[in-house]
Amino acid sequence: MIVCVAVVGHQNNPLYIQSFTEADDALKLHHIVHCSLDVVDERVNNPKKSGPPLNETFLGLLYPTENYKVYGYLTNTKVKFIMVTTDLDVRDADVRNFFRRFHTAYVDAVSNPFHIPGKKIASNVFGERVSTLVKSYGLRSEV
Numbered sequence: 001m002i003v004c005v006a007v008v009g010h011q012n013n014p015l016y017i018q019s020f021t022e023a024d025d026a027l028k029l030h031h032i033v034h035c036s037l038d039v040v041d042e043r044v045n046n047p048k049k050s051g052p053p054l055n056e057t058f059l060g061l062l063y064p065t066e067n068y069k070v071y072g073y074l075t076n077t078k079v080k081f082i083m084v085t086t087d088l089d090v091r092d093a094d095v096r097n098f099f100r101r102f103h104t105a106y107v108d109a110v111s112n113p114f115h116i117p118g119k120k121i122a123s124n125v126f127g128e129r130v131s132t133l134v135k136s137y138g139l140r141s142e143v
Contacts, residue, residue, distance in 0.1 A: 002085050002098075002134045003068065004029040007106060009118060010078035012037050016121040020134055033082045036062045036070045040080050043072075057103075058096050073099040081106070098137050105129040 003025070007016040017033060019026045039062040059072035062082075069090060073081040081102055083095065109115065109126035 001087060002083055002137055004033060004082075004084040005102065005130060005134065006033045006080075006082040007121065008033070008037060008080040008082065011118075012080075013118070014120070015079070015118075016126070016130075018127065018130060020131075029084055032065065032068060032070060032084055036072060036082050037080065039063055039070075040072050040074065040082075044074065058092075058099060060092065060095075071095050071099075073103065075103065075106075079106070094137070098133065101133055102130065105133065 001020075003021045004017070004019040006014065006018075009015050014033075017030060019029045021029070040059060043059055043062075057074050057076070059074055062070045062072045064070070068084050068086060069088070071083045071085070071090075073083075075081070081099055083098065083102075105126060106121075108129075109121050109123045110117065112123065115121070115123070
């Protein structure tokens, strides 16, 4: 089950963070997302040591914690997508598919002429699309 998704700008500024658990976990999930940015920077700046080749946008499993697994995705414009899940056995194909659909929703949101680039995403339509994506991912992974 996906418990948190985030969009982080190229200057590591949060553009969108949404948690799908109780309010008590929200701060912990924000901390996990923030810590994952160091792993993303390490993989981007040192591609030979770890991670996929630079032409691959899917960064894979960034790091596991005791209760969560954190996955990352990097766009061509250096915007980072972070997903935190509680699933222990996650297939990379499912995560890639989620990130592709999430990226499409993001592109649609920032293509809005009223959106200011580099500012937080305040679109209700984007929030609804993300919630739908998360719910559909959760249903697929339980089957």
